[in-house]
Amino acid sequence: MADCCNDKACEIDALRGRQSSTLKIVLAINAVMFVVELTAGLIGHSVSLVADSLDMLGDALVYGFSLYVVARGARMKARAALFKGIIMAGFGLFVLGQAIYRIVYPQLPVFETIGMIGLLALTANGICFWLLWRHRADDINMSSVWLCSRNDIIANISVLFAAAGVWITHSGWPDIVVGLALAALFLRSAMHVLHESIRELRSL
Numbered sequence: 001m002a003d004c005c006n007d008k009a010c011e012i013d014a015l016r017g018r019q020s021s022t023l024k025i026v027l028a029i030n031a032v033m034f035v036v037e038l039t040a041g042l043i044g045h046s047v048s049l050v051a052d053s054l055d056m057l058g059d060a061l062v063y064g065f066s067l068y069v070v071a072r073g074a075r076m077k078a079r080a081a082l083f084k085g086i087i088m089a090g091f092g093l094f095v096l097g098q099a100i101y102r103i104v105y106p107q108l109p110v111f112e113t114i115g116m117i118g119l120l121a122l123t124a125n126g127i128c129f130w131l132l133w134r135h136r137a138d139d140i141n142m143s144s145v146w147l148c149s150r151n152d153i154i155a156n157i158s159v160l161f162a163a164a165g166v167w168i169t170h171s172g173w174p175d176i177v178v179g180l181a182l183a184a185l186f187l188r189s190a191m192h193v194l195h196e197s198i199r200e201l202r203s204l
Helices: 008-043 047-069 075-105 112-137 140-169 175-204
Strands: none
Touching: 008 047, 008 112, 008 140, 047 075, 047 112, 047 140, 047 175, 075 140, 075 175, 112 140, 140 175
16 A cells, blocks of 8 residues: 555645635734734724724634635635735725725824834744745735735834834824725735736646
C-alpha cells in the first residue's frame, strides 16, 4: 500500500487542515479587535479607528466564509472571493460616508486613544499576516484572505500616522484624511478581488 504521505489526496487534506487552523486563529483575533477598535473609535471620536474596526469586522466575516469553503471546490472558492470583494466595497463606501460626516460635523479626536489602539491593532494584524504568509499562494480563497491581511498592516500604520498628525496639528483633519485613504484602499482592493473572482468563475 502506498504511504499516505505520498498520496496526493492526503497532501490536499493536510493542506486544508492547516488552512482551517490558521483561519480559525485569525478569525478570533479580528473579531476581538473589531470590538476593541470600534469602542475606542466611538469614544475617541476617530474616523480612522472606526474605519479600521470595520475592516476588522469585514476580515472576520471574510475569514469565516473562507473557513466554510476551504474544503470545497474551485467554483465555491471563487464565489467566496466575489463575496469578499462585495464586503470590502461596502465597507469602503461606509468609511467614505463617515469621513464626509466628520468634515460636515468636525470633532477633535483623542490622539492618545488612536495611537494606543492603533499600535495594538498593528500587533494583532502582524500576527495574522505572519500566520497567513505561507498560505498566500495556495488558491484564490487563501490569496484573497492574505490580501486582506496585507491591507490591514497598511491601514494600521496609517492610523498611527493619524494619531501623530492630530497630536501635532491639534486638528481632526489628519484623522479624516487617513479615513478617506482607507476608504480608497478598501475600494481599490475590492475591485481587484472582484475582478479576479469574476475571471475565475468565467474560466470554470
